[in-house]
Amino acid sequence: AQRVTQPEKLLSVFKGAPVELKCNYSYSGSPELFWYVQYSRQRLQLLLRHISRESIKGFTADLNKGETSFHLKKPFAQEEDSAMYYCALSGGSYIPTFGRGTSLIVHP
């Protein structure tokens, strides 16, 4: 069975502060991991995936197989980063499993 754990329901930071949204997973095979974001009044959309190894909107995420983690990081948070973030895992079935989400609030 595959499982995704996001331990924080809410993360509150000030503008310019570093941000780390935690994600741990459980999967017996080689997972594909994603971060999805939902801004206020917008649909859920892909932010980044681990196989791309890219930075999107200043966010990066590194897959750590030893710790089974895929934490999302940004060195300097911006107010427009305030949103709901979901970590997701796709195994062989291509049906993603989502974590419960972390609400990020960036204060001015």
Place this chain on the structure above:
Amino acid sequence: SAVISQKPSRDICQRGTSLTIQCQVDSQVTMMFWYRQQPGQSLTLIATANQGSEATYESGFVIDKFPISRPNLTFSTLTVSNMSPEDSSIYLCSVGPNTEAFFGQGTRLTVV
């Protein structure tokens, strides 16, 4: 990528009634999914809508409560039947199979 239109975007319904949610995709897709998104909880997969056959339901969800239609490769409906306040949630349509999921904008349902 796929563009997904979902309607209605929101509705307020009386308990005991039913609501049908539509999902239209701009291209043919093999798999369509229906999720429920509750505040503070993860996206929960309700079922996979299969074209030409009965939907595949996840544990805890049954066809009598959430009947699904999939008449072709671009359209699906989810009906929430005999609604109660506990059904108040956001319902999302998603498509695959791709490792990246695409979502509709969601239907916010409030049952009173």
